[in-house]
Amino acid sequence: xxxxxxxxQFNQRMTIHSKDKALMCKxxxxxxxxxxxxxxxxxxxxxxxxxxELTWAFGSxxxxxxxxxxxxxxxxxxxxxxxETLKTYxxxxxxxxxxxxxxxxxxxISTFKVGLPAKHGLRKSLTGKPITSVRQLMDRIxxxxxxxxxxxxxxxxxxxxP
Numbered sequence: 042x043x044x045x046x047x048x049x050q051f052n053q054r055m056t057i058h059s060k061d062k063a064l065m066c067k068x069x070x071x072x073x074x075x076x077x078x079x080x081x082x083x084x085x086x087x088x089x090x091x092x093x094e095l096t097w098a099f100g101s102x103x104x105x106x107x108x109x110x111x112x113x114x115x116x117x118x119x120x121x122x123x124x125e126t127l128k129t130y131x132x133x134x135x136x137x138x139x140x141x142x143x144x145x146x147x148x149x150i151s152t153f154k155v156g157l158p159a160k161h162g163l164r165k166s167l168t169g170k171p172i173t174s175v176r177q178l179m180d181r182i183x184x185x186x187x188x189x190x191x192x193x194x195x196x197x198x199x200x201x202x203p
Contacts, residue, residue, distance in 0.1 A: 069081070080099075
């Protein structure tokens with residue numbers, strides 16, 4: 042459980058009730074897991090005076106469960122391994138990208154491209170026909186993954202037209 046994620050999702054679900062702090066406190070445990078629920082049930086009566094205090098106490102108790110955003114330099118050092126499929130590389134790449142806490146579409150595009158071997162068809166395509174969004178990058182990757190999978194299944198030498 043990621044405490045920041047739990048509090049954020051809870052606040053989102055309770056938006057229409059955000060002015061009623063007593064209700065917010067009562068509903069807070071509604072999606073807690075077993076460990077957090079034991080913590081909540083163990084709170085002394087009248088030990089929490091506000092929703093802010095509840096989320097602070099929750100955070101201080103479960104701070105070790107928080108996901109720490111990964112630094113951007115980990116993404117910059119990622120590259121396709123020799124013999125690795127495009128599917129495996131892109132899965133590793135997007136998993137790492139999603140753990141970075143910011144919006145770096147331009148960095149995502151360039152680092153993914155640089156991580157590909159110089160002679161890889163997708164890298165050549167991304168250089169010849171540049172893209173401007175992560176969505177476009179994912180679409181282009183998917184085209185090349187399908188070709189790679191077809192080739193691995195022995196369906197012939199399919200070719201992608203960039």
